[in-house]
Amino acid sequence: MYFAALLARTEDGWEASDTELDDVETLSDLTDLAREASVDEDTVVVYIEQEDAWFGVVRVDGEEDPRIYVSDASAAARSSYGEILLTDELLGREPGAEDEIAALEELVDLDGTEDGETGADREEADGPTGAAGADLDDDPDAVPAGPLGDLGLLADLGLSEKDLLTLRTDALMEIAEALGASDVLEAVR
Incomplete structure (x- = not known):
């Protein structure tokens, strides 16, 4: 079972919504979805989780390239949504x-x-x-086990690299807490 949520930063704080990924087939589709939720090209954080297996975080800031973190790349590689996040660049290919x-x-x-x-x-x-x-x-196509990606993608928002590495599945609430978005997230969850 998958769960996806979008956290968009606004002048007044964060807005949260659970997100359907049925029409998302590529990282570009996911990035476009995040940009549509953005207010004034501010930060949007997309969270995807496969229950008890892995989670991924994608940060989109305006027109910049998305920044990605995956908690367990080898587990994500066995998932259709995980494959979206595991780009050639992220895998070093x-x-x-x-x-x-x-x-x-x-x-x-x-x-x-x-x-x-x-x-x-x-x-x-x-x-x-x-x-x-x-x-x-x-x-050469092997995907490494364990975390992969930009460990510092949430550091300026309150979640250090070390804290990100210690998160396991169902990490969304801890991420939202660090961002100061737990109340708005609870309202949509």
């Missing part, structure tokens, strides 16, 4: 690398050989490790 990898995989059969090549031919050419000296356990 070249943009578009997944598209290139997918295109290369189409050229190789499921058994890891090219058309007409046998597994024995491949092992002779590459040795027992697989692809030209690469270790079979060395997966």
